[in-house]
Amino acid sequence: MPPVRSSAHNPAHAARDDxxxxxxxxxxxxxxxxxxALEHWLPAEDEPPARLHEAMRYAVLGxxxxxRPILVLAAAEACGGSPEAALPAAAAxxxxxxxxxxxxxxxxxxxxxxxxxxxxxxxxxxxxLAILAGDALLTLAFDLLASQAPDKGLGAVLVGELAxxxxxxGMVAGQVTDILSEGTEPSAELIDxxxxxxxxxxxxxxxxxxxxxxxxxxxxxxxxxxxGERLGLAFQIADxxxxxxxxPTELGKATRKDLGRGKLTYPGLVGLPxxxxxxxxxxxxxxxxxxxxxxxxxxxxxxxxxxxxxxx
Amino acid sequence: MPPVRSSAHNPAHAARDDxxxxxxxxxxxxxxxxxxALEHWLPAEDEPPARLHEAMRYAVLGxxxxxRPILVLAAAEACGGSPEAALPAAAAxxxxxxxxxxxxxxxxxxxxxxxxxxxxxxxxxxxxLAILAGDALLTLAFDLLASQAPDKGLGAVLVGELAxxxxxxGMVAGQVTDILSEGTEPSAELIDxxxxxxxxxxxxxxxxxxxxxxxxxxxxxxxxxxxGERLGLAFQIADxxxxxxxxPTELGKATRKDLGRGKLTYPGLVGLPxxxxxxxxxxxxxxxxxxxxxxxxxxxxxxxxxxxxxxx
Numbered sequence: 001m002p003p004v005r006s007s008a009h010n011p012a013h014a015a016r017d018d019x020x021x022x023x024x025x026x027x028x029x030x031x032x033x034x035x036x037a038l039e040h041w042l043p044a045e046d047e048p049p050a051r052l053h054e055a056m057r058y059a060v061l062g063x064x065x066x067x068r069p070i071l072v073l074a075a076a077e078a079c080g081g082s083p084e085a086a087l088p089a090a091a092a093x094x095x096x097x098x099x100x101x102x103x104x105x106x107x108x109x110x111x112x113x114x115x116x117x118x119x120x121x122x123x124x125x126x127x128x129l130a131i132l133a134g135d136a137l138l139t140l141a142f143d144l145l146a147s148q149a150p151d152k153g154l155g156a157v158l159v160g161e162l163a164x165x166x167x168x169x170g171m172v173a174g175q176v177t178d179i180l181s182e183g184t185e186p187s188a189e190l191i192d193x194x195x196x197x198x199x200x201x202x203x204x205x206x207x208x209x210x211x212x213x214x215x216x217x218x219x220x221x222x223x224x225x226x227x228g229e230r231l232g233l234a235f236q237i238a239d240x241x242x243x244x245x246x247x248p249t250e251l252g253k254a255t256r257k258d259l260g261r262g263k264l265t266y267p268g269l270v271g272l273p274x275x276x277x278x279x280x281x282x283x284x285x286x287x288x289x290x291x292x293x294x295x296x297x298x299x300x301x302x303x304x305x306x307x308x309x310x311x312x
Numbered sequence: 313m314p315p316v317r318s319s320a321h322n323p324a325h326a327a328r329d330d331x332x333x334x335x336x337x338x339x340x341x342x343x344x345x346x347x348x349a350l351e352h353w354l355p356a357e358d359e360p361p362a363r364l365h366e367a368m369r370y371a372v373l374g375x376x377x378x379x380r381p382i383l384v385l386a387a388a389e390a391c392g393g394s395p396e397a398a399l400p401a402a403a404a405x406x407x408x409x410x411x412x413x414x415x416x417x418x419x420x421x422x423x424x425x426x427x428x429x430x431x432x433x434x435x436x437x438x439x440x441l442a443i444l445a446g447d448a449l450l451t452l453a454f455d456l457l458a459s460q461a462p463d464k465g466l467g468a469v470l471v472g473e474l475a476x477x478x479x480x481x482g483m484v485a486g487q488v489t490d491i492l493s494e495g496t497e498p499s500a501e502l503i504d505x506x507x508x509x510x511x512x513x514x515x516x517x518x519x520x521x522x523x524x525x526x527x528x529x530x531x532x533x534x535x536x537x538x539x540g541e542r543l544g545l546a547f548q549i550a551d552x553x554x555x556x557x558x559x560p561t562e563l564g565k566a567t568r569k570d571l572g573r574g575k576l577t578y579p580g581l582v583g584l585p586x587x588x589x590x591x592x593x594x595x596x597x598x599x600x601x602x603x604x605x606x607x608x609x610x611x612x613x614x615x616x617x618x619x620x621x622x623x624x
Contacts, residue, residue, distance in 0.1 A: 043480055052480060052488040103447060108439035127420035131443060132488055135415060135450065136480035142454040143475035146468040156458040156467030163455035168355055168364060168448035176364040176444055 023302040027070060033083070034069045035061075037091045041144055055125040055133035056140075060098045063116035063252065065310075067303070068202060069094040071231070072210040074299040075224050078290065081214020088148035089158055089209040092141040096166050097202060099137040102130050104175060110261075117252035138166070149213075157212055165205035174198025183262035186269045192233075194264065199239075200232030207231070219292075226289040227300060234282035235307040240265040241275055242312070250312050279308040335614040339382060345395070346381045347373075349403045353456055367437040367445035368452075372410045375428035375564065377622075379615070380514060381406040383543070384522040386612050387536050390605040393526020400460035401470055401521040404453040408478050409514060411449040414442050416487060422573075429564035450478070461525075469524055477517035486510025495574035498581045504545075506576065511551075512544030519543070531604075538601040539612060546594035547619040552577040553587055554624070562624050591620040 038060055043053040069090035076086035105112040105120040106127060112120050122130035142159050149155030164170060174197025181190055207228030211221045242251060243258050244267055258265050267275040286304040290297040350372055355365040381402035388398035417424040417432040418439060424432050434442035454471050461467030476482055486509025493502055519540030523533045554563060555570050556579055570577050579587040598616040602609040 049485050049488045049492065051492060052485060056480065103443055106440075106443065108443065128418075128491055129488065131415055131418065131420065132484050135447075136484040138447065138450060139475050139479035139484070142471055143479055146458075146471035146475065149468065152465035152468040153463070156461065156464040156471065159454055159458035159468065159471050163451050163458060167451035167455060168368060172444050172448040172451070173361050173364060176361045176441065179440055180361065180363060 019302055019305075023299075023306055026299055026302075027306075030070045030073050030083075031066050033073070033087070034066045034090055034094065037069075037087050038094060041088075041091050041140070051125070051129060052133060052136065055121060055129045056136055058124060059102045059121045059130075059133055059137060060095065062118065064094075064098075065312075066094060067235075067307070068097050068206045071203065071206040071228070071300075071303065072213075074303060075207045075210025075228075076214045077210075078224075078293040078297040078300050079211050079214050079216040079220050080296060081210075081216070085150065086210045086213040088144050089162075089213050090206075092144045092158075092162060093202065093206045093209060095137045095141040095144070096162060096171075099134040099141075100166075100171055100175070100202075102134040102137070106130060109175070109179060110257075112254060112257075114248065114253045141166075154212070154215075158209055161205055161209055161212060165201040170197055170201035170205075174201065178263070181264050184264070186264045188269060191264050191266055191269060195233050195236040195266075196229070199236040200229050203232030203235065204228035223289050223292060227286045227304070230282045230286035230289065231304050231307055234279045234286060234304065237266045237275055237279040237282070238308045238310065240267050241272060241279065242310075244272065246312065252312070276308075283308045331614055331617075335611075335618055338611055338614075339618075342382045342385050342395075343378050345385070345399070346378045346402055346406065349381075349399050350406060353400075353403050353452070363437070363441060364445060364448065367433060367441045368448055370436060371414045371433045371442075371445055371449060372407065374430065376406075376410075378406060379547070379619070380409050380518045383515065383518040383540070383612075383615065384525075386615060387519045387522025387528075387540075388526045389522075390536075390602065390609040390612050391523050391526050391528040391532050392608060393522075393528070397462065398522045398525040400456050401474075401525050402518075404456045404470075404474060405514065405518045405521060407449045407453040407456070408474060408483075411446040411453075412478075412483055412487070412514075414446040414449070418442060421487070421491060422569075424566060424569075426560065426565045453478075466524070466527075470521055473517055473521055473524060477513040482509055482513035482517075486513065490575070493576050496576070498576045500581060503576050503578055503581060507545050507548040507578075508541075511548040512541050515544030515547065516540035535601050535604060539598045539616070542594045542598035542601065543616050543619055546591045546598060546616065549578045549587055549591040549594070550620045550622065552579050553584060553591065554622075556584065558624065564624070588620075595620045 042057050042060060045054050045057050047053050072086050072090035072093055073083040076083050101115060102121045104110050105115055106122055113123050121133060141162060145158040145162060146155045149158060174194050178194045178198055204225055207224040208221060211224045240258060243255050246255055248255050266278060283304045287301050290300045354369050354372060357366050357369055359365050384398050384402035384405055385395040388395050413427060414433045416422050417427055418434055425435050433445060453474060457470040457474060458467045461470060486506050490506045490510055516537055519536040520533060523536045555567050558567055560567050578590060595616045599613050602612045
């Protein structure tokens with residue numbers, strides 16, 4: 001397992017520490033830990049079959065905010081646990097996220113050409129390799145959770161948690177409903193269903209996995225559950241807003257595509273101002289749910305606010 | 313968990329019991345147990361999103377020899393364990409097998425229209441639903457292993473075993489190599505690599521999972537490992553032979569397609585007679601590896617011989 005560097009908090013800088021620069025630094029530090037972990041657990045690109053392993057690495061490395069794995073680490077730390085204990089779960093969550101992007105981008109689904117400022121996986125490696133690289137990343141996530149947990153009993157709990165979030169009652173249900181609802185009459189209930197399954201399920205699992213990895217008590221686990229769910233919903237509404245207000249250069253992917261495709265979105269249903277209000281309210285509900293963690297929960301608090309103020 | 317009916321062995325029939333009818337009866341009994349288990353753990357078709365759950369059920373139910381899940385049960389029984397303890401693993405193995413068929417049949421891979429005598433999943437439900445139903449079945453397999461094991465520690469071991477067999481060093485590696493090798497110069501080494509990964513990895517895992525589920529000792533686990541590997545290789549050569557010698561009506565899928573597609577096959581490399589010899593030799597190696605199980609291992613013995621004598 002790659003080492004997690006301890007916090008390099010320089011007191012000399014504390015005076016001019018505002019929330020934005022504090023958050024940037026904390027995110028950057030954990031992003032670097034996450035990148036090392038992903039690199040560590042991905043197969044080497046020269047291991048046969050090299051083309052598969054290249055495609056898996058392409059789908060995971062080279063960009064991404066890594067918010068979900070950082071959330072896993074932040075949840076573990078908020079519970080007073082070691083982020084090292086949560087590192088396999090953090091990598092597993094990012095593998096599942098990347099697999100879902102690769103499959104969602106396929107021609108038969110969202111048919112996207114651009115992701116993180118580069119050609120999507122199937123544009124770079126062809127459809128067959130993209131489907132198989134996605135399959136392999138999903139499988140690797142469960143392998144990692146089962147094999148790297150400090151005890152096997154915990155490993156099975158983590159596998160169950162991630163499988164529930166990713167599977168036919170979680171992310172897959174959300175993606176199916178999203179695709180089948182294109183061009184239909186939007187309703188708040190339907191959009192809420194899609195957001196809860198397609199996006200919030202994995203955020204909620206990320207927060208819970210962080211807690212479970214450091215054996216958080218049930219009360220804290222409940223707080224993390226509420227936090228992850230609200231954060232995920234806020235994040236998705238903010239994503240839909242950015243699709244309307246941002247540029248492809250800023251986002252690294254095509255914009256205004258939801259409208260052209262007849263996708264159901266919250267801004268499409270209620271307009272931008274009310275969508276912004278809804279995202280802000282959800283972020284503040286997320287913040288409220290982790291008050292009990294005190295100073296240890298600061299990163300969770302700032303992450304929730306960042307989810308709705310980010311520019312990309 | 314669905315009940316496993318105990319063996320209804322009628323002594324009055326024992327006298328006219330030859331291997332073929334004995335095997336037919338034993339397979340039929342376990343197939344019925346497996347069908348109940350699959351039905352039990354698949355989502356109901358009216359649970360939303362209904363279209364997804366219909367596609368998952370379509371991909372799994374309605375045909376199939378169920379050799380892999382029967383192998384899981386037979387391995388558990390050969391070790392003197394209860395087949396009930398191995399039933400979640402049996403269902404999980406079949407879910408992984410069915411997911412792999414759905415993804416392998418896709419237009420960007422083998423582009424098959426017929427499977428088990430019916431339209432393939434993507435022909436019946438469209439490509440997007442087929443990809444997602446496959447994703448959901450793969451995920452469900454791990455969920456089942458993690459949640460249904462009698463203890464969580466065992467659950468993680470089973471998840472690790474199945475993930476290794478299914479993932480980028482197992483089935484996915486085999487499928488990638490199979491696709492990328494189409495039309496290239498055949499070699500025994502390359503065909504062996506493809507067969508070991510694409511097919512034998514899951515047979516080996518099936519045999520091992522049956523043993524692991526009933527905490528078989530290391531010596532028996534090693535015997536099951538050798539058995540599953542040899543059986544899987546024999547099964548795949550027999551499959552390639554049937555592709556040449558059988559009809560679509562007999563097989564429920566297109567035949568002679570390997571040749572047209574430039575697929576690497578063992579009969580294509582060495583001819584039918586030598587391919588038959590190789591399959592028979594592997595089946596007998598499988599048989600030899602489970603001699604130590606005595607009468608309890610009879611089903612394993614007959615299964616290995618059936619793998620190379622079957623007509624479909």
